[in-house]
Amino acid sequence: MKRVFAKPDRWKMFFRQFPKELEKLGLQSLPIVAIISVFIGFIMTMQTKLNTSNPLLPVYTTGLVTRDTLLLEFSSTILCLILAGKVGSNIASEIGTMRITEQIDALEIMGVNSANYLILPKIAAFIIMMPFLVIFSMALGLFGGYFVGILTSIMTTGDYLIGIQYAFVPFYVFYSLLKSMLFAFIISSVAAYYGYYAYGGALDVGKASTNAVVNGSVLILFFNILITKIMLN
Amino acid sequence: MIEVKNVDKSFDGNHVLKNVSAVFETGKTNMIIGASGSGKTVLMKSVIGLHRIDNGRIEYDGRNLPDMRMSEIRILRREVGMLFQGSALFDSLSVLENVMYPLEMFSPTTRDEMEARAIFCLKHVSLAEKSYGLAPSEISGGMQKRVAIARAIALQPKYLFCDEPNSGLDPKTSLIIDQLIHEITHEFSITTIINSHDMNSVMEIGENIIFIEKGEKAWQGNKDDIFHVDSKALNDFVFASQLFKQVRKVNQ
Numbered sequence: 001m002k003r004v005f006a007k008p009d010r011w012k013m014f015f016r017q018f019p020k021e022l023e024k025l026g027l028q029s030l031p032i033v034a035i036i037s038v039f040i041g042f043i044m045t046m047q048t049k050l051n052t053s054n055p056l057l058p059v060y061t062t063g064l065v066t067r068d069t070l071l072l073e074f075s076s077t078i079l080c081l082i083l084a085g086k087v088g089s090n091i092a093s094e095i096g097t098m099r100i101t102e103q104i105d106a107l108e109i110m111g112v113n114s115a116n117y118l119i120l121p122k123i124a125a126f127i128i129m130m131p132f133l134v135i136f137s138m139a140l141g142l143f144g145g146y147f148v149g150i151l152t153s154i155m156t157t158g159d160y161l162i163g164i165q166y167a168f169v170p171f172y173v174f175y176s177l178l179k180s181m182l183f184a185f186i187i188s189s190v191a192a193y194y195g196y197y198a199y200g201g202a203l204d205v206g207k208a209s210t211n212a213v214v215n216g217s218v219l220i221l222f223f224n225i226l227i228t229k230i231m232l233n
Numbered sequence: 234m235i236e237v238k239n240v241d242k243s244f245d246g247n248h249v250l251k252n253v254s255a256v257f258e259t260g261k262t263n264m265i266i267g268a269s270g271s272g273k274t275v276l277m278k279s280v281i282g283l284h285r286i287d288n289g290r291i292e293y294d295g296r297n298l299p300d301m302r303m304s305e306i307r308i309l310r311r312e313v314g315m316l317f318q319g320s321a322l323f324d325s326l327s328v329l330e331n332v333m334y335p336l337e338m339f340s341p342t343t344r345d346e347m348e349a350r351a352i353f354c355l356k357h358v359s360l361a362e363k364s365y366g367l368a369p370s371e372i373s374g375g376m377q378k379r380v381a382i383a384r385a386i387a388l389q390p391k392y393l394f395c396d397e398p399n400s401g402l403d404p405k406t407s408l409i410i411d412q413l414i415h416e417i418t419h420e421f422s423i424t425t426i427i428n429s430h431d432m433n434s435v436m437e438i439g440e441n442i443i444f445i446e447k448g449e450k451a452w453q454g455n456k457d458d459i460f461h462v463d464s465k466a467l468n469d470f471v472f473a474s475q476l477f478k479q480v481r482k483v484n485q
Binding site for chain 2: 010106108109
């Protein structure tokens, strides 16, 4: 950790690597985030509507439930669990392959702080990109729910729009963004750890990648409970 | 010059290097030879500082490596070039960018000067200009080794380490790589240490040879002496191949 967060040998090299990581870890995650968010928003709205058909419930219930579920859990926690798979395995396998092909040794022999050069731009880029991915996911999730009103006859778009605006708590967005940044740190640092300390051959890089995803996901679930207890209780 | 004095190294109670002392001379191709598992790789990694030794001294022109702090070791390593067994080129960079990398990291020169230096190094290892923009995966193993040599000499190192430089290469390319290392060593007066078990390389470029057996220095000399040594272990190693057995017969 100390070596990762040390001052870079050359800021120029850090800032050359940083945009590449923003693109690779953040922008390249947009398609999967978009697809999952729209579909989950759609299905969540549909399921809520179909399973809360009590006439005593107000018309805005479905929209409200969809919005709060998206804001509080899906677009931060569940999205991060999905990204732990995509981004975590990417980071672990990339660094792990560099380790077993002696590229990390080559950096060390040159006198480069390899942990800092390889890991810091990834952690920084992913933490910075994560809030944008979460906001993107929230917007598309809500948009997916809106489609239920257009494509089916189980509810109107008007009822849905009322629901997603009803009793809105802006703090939920802040809470969601904050915890997603913590999760971004967990995903990138756990994956980098397993990749950096990989040894052996291709099989071991695969194991490192699996360990990164599994342990990153478990830590996300654990810290989700902790941060929810602290911030929402 | 690198001097190794009474070096010991153990892993979990397994004594791998036993009181090894050797001198690696400047401007010469110094070779560490020995059978697999003899401890030659551990010796080389200890000299570079990738393994911390248990006892002894490793002096780079009088500077004792085990006494140095990590920050000092990293500064020393800027005087070191290394050719890895698998070349260890960076996949994400082109051939030219690979050679420019150490310059960009540590050289205070402008980008144009860095590029000029990188091209000079690549030309020095006879690499065709059309390959400069290619990725390492797009060039042959022999070309990768040349790029790795160019990268290793980019910062004009005082010390060059080569770990099995001929591994995976055909005999002709091996010879070219050996000669290239030899030329560079003499031209830039570098202290070169080559870890090898290839007797062809030893006979081609071995100027100062250290034979390691079971973690101990069993013999030190040059390629002219190696055929006339009264050591069973060294003879078993040197004359393992039919070719060298024939050479011995002819000599006798």
